Amino acid sequence: MSEKPVVIGVAGGSGSGKTTVTRSICQRFQDKTILVIEQDYYYKDQSHLPFEERLNTNYDHPLAFDNELLVQHIHKLVNQQPIQKPVYDYKMHTRSNEIITVEPKEVIILEGILILEDPRLVDLMDIKVFVDTDADIRIIRRLMRDIKERGRTLDSVIDQYENNVRPMHLQFVEPTKRYADIIIPEGGQNHVAIDLMATKVEKILSRNQENNI
Numbered sequence: 001m002s003e004k005p006v007v008i009g010v011a012g013g014s015g016s017g018k019t020t021v022t023r024s025i026c027q028r029f030q031d032k033t034i035l036v037i038e039q040d041y042y043y044k045d046q047s048h049l050p051f052e053e054r055l056n057t058n059y060d061h062p063l064a065f066d067n068e069l070l071v072q073h074i075h076k077l078v079n080q081q082p083i084q085k086p087v088y089d090y091k092m093h094t095r096s097n098e099i100i101t102v103e104p105k106e107v108i109i110l111e112g113i114l115i116l117e118d119p120r121l122v123d124l125m126d127i128k129v130f131v132d133t134d135a136d137i138r139i140i141r142r143l144m145r146d147i148k149e150r151g152r153t154l155d156s157v158i159d160q161y162e163n164n165v166r167p168m169h170l171q172f173v174e175p176t177k178r179y180a181d182i183i184i185p186e187g188g189q190n191h192v193a194i195d196l197m198a199t200k201v202e203k204i205l206s207r208n209q210e211n212n213i
């Protein structure tokens with residue numbers, strides 16, 4: 001790889017469809033082309049805290065993230081160096097013991113609720129996307145996902161939504177929409193927007209190929 005990787009930020013509220021959009025774009029390319037970095041994997045390590053205390057953390061506040069490490073890692077990837085990526089365990093509410101060595105790729109998609117909230121991350125992005133889905137749809141999607149995949153109960157999801165997710169979304173996530181170059185309504189089923197994003201990625205890759213000839 002001779003060109004510097006291009007960084008695409010995919011932001012949006014919890015349950016908006018960021019992961020689904022990102023996966024739909026990745027599916028159209030070979031594995032070696034796009035690297036996905038999830039901001040969620042950079043929640044601060046809480047292994048020193050008892051499990052009960054971790055339940056009280058506000059995971060929707062910017063201070064819940066170890067953005068120092070995330071900024072460092074994106075810098076390294078942009079400079080074509082490998083990173084030691086942490087892995088996050090949603091069921092245990094902390095990082096797992098696993099660390100994955102990740103090599104840079106031509107396109108890096110950085111995905112997460114608050115990636116547009118930190119100017120250091122915004123500065124590293126070439127394209128900024130905000131997935132914009134109504135709050136009622138987001139909470140329904142989150143309820144189903146968190147109960148099925150993240151080991152939560154109905155009461156705990158509702159409680160967390162009222163106390164943290166909704167207020168933090170209004171205070172910190174929603175205002176970052178103004179920094180986006182592209183706003184994708186409804187996320188995962190927006191095939192037109194996903195096609196446009198995929199075309200843009202194709203263009204970046206063919207430009208890289210032409211420059212390498």
Ligand SMILES: Nc1ncnc2c1ncn2[C@@H]1O[C@H](COP(=O)(O)OP(=O)(O)O)[C@@H](O)[C@H]1O
Nearest residue numbers: 013014015016017018019020141145187188189
């Ligand atoms: N357009 C859609 N229609 C139905 N379900 C969807 C759609 N987009 C996403 N989902 C589902 O909603 C949940 C949250 O979507 P996800 O992409 O994980 O959102 P985010 O990464 O923004 O939290 C997932 O279970 C996903 O399968």
Ligand SMILES: O=c1ccn([C@@H]2O[C@H](COP(=O)(O)O)[C@@H](O)[C@H]2O)c(=O)[nH]1
Nearest residue numbers: 013014015040059060090093094113165
């Ligand atoms: O330990 C944790 C860590 C995060 N969360 C919640 O996850 C979402 C962000 O993930 P999305 O995939 O964008 O939904 C965030 O709103 C946190 O509330 C958690 O509950 N526990």
